Amino acid sequence: MKDWIDTYDDRDWQTTTEGSIRFALLGLGWWTIDLALPAIQDSDLGEVTTFVSSSSEKAKRLADENGVDHGISYEEFHDGVAADAFDAVYIGTPNALHLEYAETAAELNKAILCEKPMEATVGRAEEMVAVCEDAAVPLMIAYRMQTDPAVRRTKELIEDGFIGEPVSVYGNNSQPLLEMNPAMDQWRLDPDLSGYGTSVMDLGIYSINTTRFLLNREPLAVQSRMDSHDEAFEDVPDERSSALLALEDGIKMVTTDSQNAHSDTQLKITGTDGQIDLRPAFHGKAKLHLTRNETTVTVEHDSFDAEDEMREEFDYFADRVLTGADIVPDGRHGLQDMRVIRAIHQAAENGEIVEL
């Protein structure tokens, strides 16, 4: 137990401590400024040299305020302005804009860290994969749970037989989006910018991807049910969503997600011999509840918040770019989530099982 705790947040993925990746950040919302920027500043292998936003004025102002060298517009980014100042881009814009910035980054031969979901549709995500593979630029999708120590230790425990054979998975991710951002015209409620919908794309993806990572099993078929009630959600089909995913090896996964409900995240994996419950699971400060026989061990790691998750994610990305090693959550990995999410939306529409 002592060793387990002492090495709990060790970076078992780190392969280099040398070098630095200079980032351009695209999409200067609160997420990028308040979380991504300090996370990179706190990282070992990354630094921010460039801000990219809708106007060069806004970009320059925010760059000045935050001690960043360059502030350029999206147009200037596409024109290659300041391209010598960065090695990689972080794309934190609305989903449907990811592809165009990835295309330019690939042309400029920059490595790409792209927020999840990777694009608005499977077709556009496929294009992104093709563009990056053709240009031979590294592409990582920003699944920060995969470098969260709680998730990595969970994966080790499962591989060590802690829960026996996995039997069932429950994932929930809900939040009151309109309390967090009351704007009726926000992009998460606009299918032109968000894609298939809002709750599965933005929230359900956490349960889906983390489960795929933890169990190393893929969903084979999905069923689902979703609907929207509140006026603010009239353009998206999934104010409330529920899904049933059949994973490889007969594992049963059920999920609920909502952008208009009380904040809650849980990911619970029950096996023949034990259970691992991440409660809360996502958005930082994940708490592990590990049960075998009659004994439950609860693991808290108070300092590990969303910004820490981002720092680990950026350093993982930088580590892989610097060494040229494979990235686990790469474009093809992210594309699979897009296919699962599309299948969930299709299944809700036609009321049938959608095979993957």
Place this chain on the structure above:
Amino acid sequence: MKDWIDTYDDRDWQTTTEGSIRFALLGLGWWTIDLALPAIQDSDLGEVTTFVSSSSEKAKRLADENGVDHGISYEEFHDGVAADAFDAVYIGTPNALHLEYAETAAELNKAILCEKPMEATVGRAEEMVAVCEDAAVPLMIAYRMQTDPAVRRTKELIEDGFIGEPVSVYGNNSQPLLEMNPAMDQWRLDPDLSGYGTSVMDLGIYSINTTRFLLNREPLAVQSRMDSHDEAFEDVPDERSSALLALEDGIKMVTTDSQNAHSDTQLKITGTDGQIDLRPAFHGKAKLHLTRNETTVTVEHDSFDAEDEMREEFDYFADRVLTGADIVPDGRHGLQDMRVIRAIHQAAENGEIVEL
């Protein structure tokens, strides 16, 4: 808070403290002897006068050992032997035998407390309802969660708007059946005795019924997926089951249940403004986790185990029989669960949405 705690386990349902119901207990397994018998002995309004089992020898021996007046065989029960000694029967036999004992009890004009699920199939459950209604004998299905204080307080809180509008429900009930009873020929694995299957009939029914009771909303449609892997489960379709239930008012419910997994029970109801999580939920010692805004209140009531749940259930039944008042979990209420469970099995078989 002080008043809430002081009245936490008050019997808000009790209407009389006068009188007594004399019970005959049918089906003398460990559940009846170790839990039901002491529960009735500890109750205010009940007493056990008669044991009914496969042979009069076994029944008499167990009656003697437990200070019960009469011990008779099922045959003698059907013949009306010792019928003057009891006012009501508790049917704790395998599911597919409930109907025949209910029929005789109705002929004998005895009130009936029948274990859940009420029978093996919807058709036989319908017969039971008809038989009891024709004979005008009270019929209660033994949903002991409905008189568990944790569940009753939860229902009050939901009705008081604690969680706002209900959005989603998650229910899990799993246990390692073969560790609890290693017999390969046990009735829960024999569809002739258990009915549609084992995990949903025996375990899933807790999530389904408790949710119906708590939310006062019925399932309108179900989708599901189930399968069996282990040899012991080859005759039943649902060693592992998962279901997606669409409740009235757009509430999304997801469930997982397994008779071959680590023991776990949880029933979590998430609303627009809060969440109530019963964790553990079933089989005694339910713990309430009540969350609104940033505050969670955890309510434990250590003394309230499965035997206490049974005592409350028996006294509720006796109270209603003595006063002639309506029973909430009556035959028609139990029949609805049978229809939901049949729909879950049908949905798994045909891969389609089954409407209720």
